[in-house]
Every structure is written in structure tokens, then in C-alpha cells.
Amino acid sequence: MARYILHRLLMMVPVLLGVMVIVFTIMYMTPGDPARMILGEGAKPEAVAQVRDELGLNDSYVIQLFRYVKNIVTRFDFGLSYNTRKPVISELLNRFPTTLKLAVLSVSISVLLGVSMGIISATRQYSIFDKLATSVALIGVSMPTFWAGLMYVIIFSVFLGWLPASGSYGWQYWILPSFTLGTHSAATIMRMTRSSMLEVIRQDYIRTARAKGQKEWVVILVHAMRNAMIPVVTVAGLQFGVLLGGSILIESVFAIPGIGKYIIDSIKSRDNPVVQGGVLLLALSFSLVNLAVDILYGFIDPRIKSRFRSN
């Protein structure tokens, strides 16, 4: 297992190097002069030239790329943000924990809601609950999170006054944003759990378990659920990975200082070091989540674990 993990971690190195070069090249080739974006369109040409010079933008592509990669590899230095002149790494690390927290909370809510509703729907197929849950899930998937977020704010903050509308100053501030994101992805997880469970509970070993006289909840939660979880874990893992990239709309609506809006704003303002560092961080976290999901497969299905050993 340890060897497998090490192997996967080593495999990430070329992936990250590739991401580094590709993102750098894309930002280099994108039209729009970062120096002018920093100073605004009213800036004097001399000032723009001064900034271009300070940022090293007059050097050739190869020199800029080499300097960028060298600084990261040798000194773990991602450079300074063009806009704020603060180290990119500290700018990103200031925001990443917030994004991580939101992602963990949202995925927990979506798994809790999605799996439990999915199981009930599958075991009570075509019942009122099933139809209701499937319809709610459909609505959940169809509602844009941006709009749903504003609606929740109007209901829970404006009308009822129960929860604060925006910010991130205490646990109650996290309820609405994580609920908005969580319910949205809960719908997908619910549908996935339902179809996966429906497949599993029709299998022979479930009939055998029932024939042994096993209680129904043991049959469902112990025998069936474990085998139905592989696709669910895949979907939840993917959603978690996506959420680690931040959710620009939710961050905007709830004024959460996360990474998503920051990277998008940096792309618009040509803050290249932030974009490059940010995308690298996302690639790294996505790779780690994928690895975690693969390891989790092993715990759910021992047959997969045995394959780790053979690797």
C-alpha cells in the first residue's frame, strides 16, 4: 500500500511540471499587457514600460519560463502577485483553508443527504417518498447555486432573520453557503446512490442475507450499501475536487474569501503569477483527492486492495 501511494505521488511530479509549463505558456500567449492592466488605461507609457521592466516581462518566453520553474523548484518561490506585490504563496494559503472548509462541509452535507435519501428511495422504489425525493433531486440539480444561494439568504436572513447573510466570522456563517453547495451536489449523489443500490439489492447475495434471517437494516446498511458505494465515492470525490477549486458564485454571494473568485479575478487582471500558482495548487489538490478516492476504493472493496499489493 505504502509503495502504491509513493508510486502515485511520484507520478504527480511530471503532471505538475506539465501543468506549470502549460499554464505559463497560456498566460504568456494571452493578449493583454499585465503592466497596463495594473496601472489602468490612463497610465503614462513610461510608467507602463517601468512596470514591464520591473516584472521582467521584456525577457523572452524561454528566459521567463526558465526563471519561473527554477524559482519554484529550487526555492519554492512562486513570485509576487503583480497587483498586491505580496508573495503568491501567502496570498493563496490565506484563501485556501476557507475553500477547503467550505468544500469539506458541502461534501459532508451532500453525502449525508444524498446517500440517506438515495438508500430510502432505492429500498422504497416507486413509493411516494421515492417520487418526492427524485423530484426534489431533479429540482436541486436544475437550480443554479447562485440563484439558490440568494433565495436561501432571502428566506433565512431577510425574512426569518435566523442566519447571517454573508461573511465567514463564525460557524453560523457557514450554514447557508455549505447548505447551498451541499444540496446541489446531494441531488447528484442521491441519484447515483439510488441507481447503484437498486442494482445491488437485486443480487443473489442480498437474497441470501435475507434468507439467513438478517434484519432488513443490516441487509441494507451493511451488505448492500458497501457494495453500492464505489460509484458514489467516485462522484463525491470528483465533486470534492471541483469544490477545492472554489466556487466563484457562492464566494461572491456569501462574501467568502476563497480561492475560486481570486483566481478568476487574477485571470481578468492578468496577475499571471497568481494564476500560475493557483492552477498548480488546484492541480495538486485534485491529484491528491483522486489518490485518496483510489485508496478509499480499497477499503470499500477488498478485491481492489489486493491489486495495490500486486502493483
Added chain:
Amino acid sequence: MSYLRKILHVLFTAAILIAASQPVIAAQSGTPKDTITVASGADPKSLDPYGTTDSPAGRIASQIFETLVERDDAGNIVPSLAESWEVKDPTTYVFHIRKGVKFHNGEELTANDVKFSFDKMSASPHASSVTGTIDFANSKAIDKYTFEMKMSEPFGPILNHLCHGVTAIVNEKGYTESGSAVNEKPIGTGPYKFVSWKTADSVTLTKFDDYWGEKAKVRNLVFRTIPEAASRVIEVETGGVDVALQVPPSAVSRLEKDKDIKIGIQETFRTDFLAFTCNKAPMNNVKLRQAINMGIDINAIQKVVFRGIGMAAIAPIGPSIRGYNKDLPHHEYNPEKAKKLLSEAGYPNGLKLTLTSDENQERLDVAEMVQAQLAEIGINLEVITLERGKFIDDVIAGNLQMFALGWTTNTGDPDYALYASFHTSMFGEGGNMSFYSNPKVDELLTKGRVLTDDKTRMEAYYDAQKIIWAEVPCVFYLHPQEITAYSASLKDFNIFPDGRSDFERMYF
């Protein structure tokens, strides 16, 4: 199965109980108000006064820092850190520094701090569009409280420029000690001093007890970053913040019904326009530009796109800027006459043109209306949207026929708006993005720039506006107004056209 149902039931009940037991908002409004909380749309880029000219930073920095002179409510230049000044000759200004002014670190303000600050300005690319022709090398401290500013050549608007936040005075010792963290540890002389900055979340300031002027009435001042306009509005409605900046026009009618909220509508230094690239065919044809101008109903645009907020523009600068020519009439909107003009311009059967914009939704809405209006006079207008970086590149290179843009006269002086935008020497990158050239306008703008007599300067700008108005290098469509929603319990709220507010005067 009943187990599952029970678990779900318990979880659901618990969630409701927890939520209901948190009277979050009630608790906030119950405590005595010693904090003004302001919701702004963006985080400041830097709190180093020489590190940026962006408006969220300027708004906060103007509470922490002060300049040598400032503008009063009527736009006149009045003393601030300089108690008085003399203009010895058009290139020599002597400032007498106010005595007994303390910085937030306890140091006393001296002319050496002013000299140090001027040196920092001279090295800042952000300050270069504001500092004009200041001769930094020869500007010096004469004694502890006297600073002499030299100009390399006369520059009429300089005192207005010295009100801009990028010319703020910093403490030499404090600034040097902060080193590379200077943008996070601002030390000024203003009524509020810096406490903390939570990235992308909030900046907290507190009252400076040793302030030389009228001390702040409310102890704390917090600027929260709430990017989404709808969320800023909701926060002010629920009492989460006391002031919501940049409120969308669509929210005004709803907020006006709320007796706990007041709406402030403030003029800005901004003008929005559709510019023509005047040095290339077909836009070098004055009659064609005039025909287009006559075929666009800017009053309809102001009513529909901006919901009546903002002033339908007449000329390149609005009434909030000194030197505004109030005698110029609105351009006539007359599609029939416009068709005739178009015919005289050599296009009896109309023509096909392109209008380019960045992704700003309001500009795209304007473009769409203009497209429909120009179709009536026989112009087939294609609207092209470009990502902002590429858009600005194309504007500067003069690659476009018509484009939608805006301009903010940061210093409130007509020189800032007109010289860069319409002087021949400023083509493209310099700021004259419509590549407009007229020797008479050049002469008038130069006169306004080099003379120091205010009356003669303003006359020059009056005349320059008249020519620009007639030759239509741009269709000026709006002088936008800024909408602010604030708590009715907040007294003496104000906001100036440059976006600053006197928070120290406000109280609950």
C-alpha cells in the same frame, strides 16, 4: 427502515432548533454601535499609498493618510497637512507644514517626511499620471516645517493633483521600518489608524486619539468586501452592515420603501462614451460622426439601461468637474436629420460599422440599444465583445472603428480628463484613444495645463469643450452616479465624487 427515518427526523429537528436558537442578527443590532461597517465590492489591492490607485484602496487609505492639501465639499482647494502655501513663481511652491501633527506611530510630521514621501511618489509608476511635472530632484525641505516643491515646467492643475491619495504623506521612519510589508502596515496621520486586514474579507480601522483635526465620532471603522451587489444590499437591509456601496439601480425602488434605509445618489468624476477612431476612415469623417451622434437617443439609454440614475452626458466632463461648460446644449436626437447628414457624409445608402466592447454588461446593453437606434438611420452596426485585456490592446493600437469605454477624472481637474484624452501628443497609449487631433484644441489644452491663473485656465477648457462637442470624437452618453444605501441611524453620511467619505464626521 424505521431506524433510518428516526435518525433523519432527529437530524432535521436538531438543525431547525440550532438555527432557531441563534438570534444572530438581533444580537448584533442590540449592542451599542461603536463601529461603522461599510460593504464594498472589492478588496483593496494595496494599502501602500504609492502601490495602487484603485478605488477600494483609495477609499480606505483616505481614512489613514492625508495629503498636503484637500478639496472641500464645494471642490475648492483647502489646507490639510500644509497649513498654507505660496506660489513663488509658476515653478516654485512653498508649503508650510502644520505643526504638532502626529503620525499613528507617535512620530511628529516634519518637512523631511514630506520630502521622503515625494521621493517615494517619484519612484512609483502608479503616481506618474498624477504628479505632473513635479521636479522631484530639486524639491526639498527648507526647514523642519517648510517644504519647497519645484516644477520642471508650469503645471496649472498641480494643487488639484496633490489632493489625490497617491500623493499622501507617510512617516519616513514607519515606512522604512515596515520594509516589504509596507502595503499591509500603513502609518499615516488620518483620523483612523490601521488595525488589521483579513485578505479578501475585511479591513479594520480604529479611531486615532491624537488626530490633529476633528476626531472621529465612532470608534471603529470596518470595510467588508462583499463582491456580489445583491448581497451588499441584503446586508444593509438586515443590518449586517451600515453602508452598502455601489448599489445596483434595480434595487433602489425596493430600498426606498424601507424606512430604516436611506439612499444616497452621488455624482462621480466619470464619463461613459462610445469613441470613434478618428484618424482612420471612415471615422475620420466628421459628418459621419455627427450623423451617428444624432441618431443615438442618449436619454432613452439613460432611462432604460441605467434606470434614470446618472446624467445623460453633453460633453466630455460632467458637472462635478471644475471647468464644466454648462452652456453647451444636449445634442439633438433626430433620426431624420441624421439620415440627411449621413447622406451628406457620403453614405446615402447607409453603411456597415462595428462597435467593440469589453464584457461589462452595462456597456453591452448600451451597445444593443445603439445598434437598434442606428439601424433606423441605415447603419448596420455589428457589436463585438472582447475580453478586457485584448480589448484595451486593440483600443490603444487604434484597431477598432467604434468602442465603448469610460474615463474617470481622478483629480477632479479638467486637465486630467481632457489633455490625455484629446491632445494630439497623447495618441493611443497616452490616453487619446479616439486618436482625435485638432490644433486649436491642442493649443487650448496646453494653455490650461501651463497657466496657473484659474480663471484663464477654465476659459480655455470652456472653449476646448465647445470644439470637442461639435466635432464629436466620441458619443458621450452618461455621467454615472453612484448609489449608496445606508442605515437611517447613521448620521451625517456623505460621499464625494472621487469616492471618498468623511467617516470621522459620521455618528449613530
